[in-house]
Amino acid sequence: MxxxxxxxxxxxxxxxxxxxxxxxxxxxxxxxxxxxxxxxxxxxxxxxxxxxxxxxxxxxxxxxxxxxxxxxxxxxxxxxxxxxxxxxxxxxxxxxxxxxxxxxxxxxxxxxxxxxxxxxxxxxxxxxxxxxxxxxxxxxxxxxxxxxxxxxxxxxxxxxxxxxxxxxxxxxxxxxxxxxxxxxxxxxxxxVRGATTLHESTLRLFGLPESELANTMRDARRAGVAVDAFEITTCMRGGELEVVSRWAPEQDADGRAFEAFVVERHGDIVFSPDGRTIDELVLDGLRGRGWTVATAESCTGGLLAGRLTKLPGSSDVVEGGIVSYSNAVKEQALGVDPALIAAHGAVSPEVAAAMAAGARERLGVDVAISTTGIAGPGGGSEEKPVGTVHVAVAGPDGGLSRHLRLPGDRDRVRELTTTAALHLLRRVIAGEHDAP
CATH class of the missing domain: 3.40.980.10 (MoaB/Mog-like domain)
Structure with a gap:
């Protein structure tokens, strides 16, 4: 049939x-x-x-x-x-x-x-x-x-x-x-008589271009993995790569072999082998650590706090956030030294780190995360073009910071910033931090 x-x-x-x-x-x-x-x-x-x-x-x-x-x-x-x-x-x-x-x-x-x-x-x-x-x-x-x-x-x-x-x-x-x-x-x-209920599985990757996954598919095929026997769909979404596979019950061994090949090949880039989103993983990780979190946002204007609080039950780990869009609020609400802003500019790794540290101290949380950048369409310069973003995480044992150059219009830059920030937070929860 x-x-x-x-x-x-x-x-x-x-x-x-x-x-x-x-x-x-x-x-x-x-x-x-x-x-x-x-x-x-x-x-x-x-x-x-x-x-x-x-x-x-x-x-x-x-x-x-x-x-x-x-x-x-x-x-x-x-x-x-x-x-x-x-x-x-x-x-x-x-x-x-x-x-x-x-x-x-x-x-x-x-x-x-x-x-x-x-x-x-x-x-x-x-x-x-x-x-x-x-x-x-x-x-x-x-x-x-x-x-x-x-x-x-x-x-x-x-x-x-x-x-x-x-x-x-x-x-x-x-x-x-x-x-x-x-x-x-x-x-x-x-x-729909004759339809077979399919198993659906999602792998989520961060930090891998879609073109590289095409190479992975070719290599899996060469290794004897039956990637053509069932449906595999790839999609870039919000800066992450999703790999969705659907297979019939009799294809379970082939489907599992494909997923194992991807995980073995790309390691930690596969941040979610079970389909959970980065938002879910961050909240689960905070609960596992017994940590609370707060945000200090400039270019994202509250979008990061919105993602952290979108899922039900987030109130047990999310304390709040400060939207410090102006330099004055960075200084008054987060305690950022005005001399630091004068020396490096509001969009800088130094100010991002100070924002995260200030939010952690003033909101009394275990870990805080900050964003500061130029989302556009104006405000860029040759040294700091539109899409320049700095993200920092401050935790009990240190933190991480990253300098990003993000493509797209204002909405796209802000969206990608929140995704990158959550991934940085996930790494700090896992125990990573920059060398002192």
Missing amino acids: STPRAAVVVTGTEVLGGWVTDVNGPWLAQRLGALGVQHVSTTVVGDRPEDLRAALENARDRGLELVITSGGLGPTEDDLTTQIVAEFTGRPVALDEAVEGRIWAIVEPMSRRWKGISQEAVRAANRKQALVPDGAAILEPVGTAPGLVVPPTDDDPDRPPTPTVVVLPGPPPELQPMWRTAESHPGLLAA
Whole structure:
């Protein structure tokens, strides 16, 4: 039996126009891959019925077994996904009274706070969300919009049957839990019959260009590792290199052999052999040491503290931070000597080290990390061009500092700085420090 194939169709003029970044397409692609379904395309269409219809017809003509749509399930006039899917599959729609009641139970408490708006008008508008194509199964709403699993129809002997269509809402906090429910729905399981659940594994590397990994792949192949027998995807993300492998149960020995080859070849550059992010590793390392941490940021403006506190439970190790964007705050809040700034400039290894030491002392933590640099687009010089950044970590037994030259625009420099800073912190947690 051939591997089932699927397409994702993301709807919304706001996504097509770039005002909203598509999160659903990549997320659904990953989930399909984990199910062993071949994801063949992600198409973004605006709120035009003919464009959504064309995307569905294309999937049918290609003989795909499954289409997943996201968006277009709201109560407004441009939310037409259910109607178009019903027409595409040749199924009439009817109001599901039970679903309409459940939607109104969610909306009614909110409607009381909307002054000057008729509750009946609100309820009438939301009835649209309870229209269900004949024969479709309902996925219970997470927000106000229910999802649907619409089975295939074979009403034209000269064309392939329509694929199973899973209709999901657009907001990711609603789509993701609804999809997890859909994964075990009989209608979807029938569409992807023959798929093999794949093992997915991620290696994360720091300090290696993607081109060098290509050499590693060639050498692994020469060494007899079956790297062509399963899916291996590489991606540079935020200054790190991710290697994602997916393999079927019978390919487990080949997959493990490939990962062992990469780890043996690149050693400590593989900072995460189990898929944990640098953010998770740093927090786990701090907990293991029993250390607390604080930040002193200039060019990153609080982004580093934001990453440290993004994960739940970080409050047990993160004490706080100081955004010392101006020299005055560096001097007053962190105790940096004005003479040091005058002699070396705010963007210098000396000032970075003083910032980290000041944050460690004044915030009473075990380890502190600082960033100071020129993120651009202006402010650079021949001696210190845009992208010049200094990072320092001060710990109980010493610290580390690094001079970075980072590429890209302002956002890119700031993002890469936070990643480099976390990797430097991880090394100090592991016991490394510069010679005194």
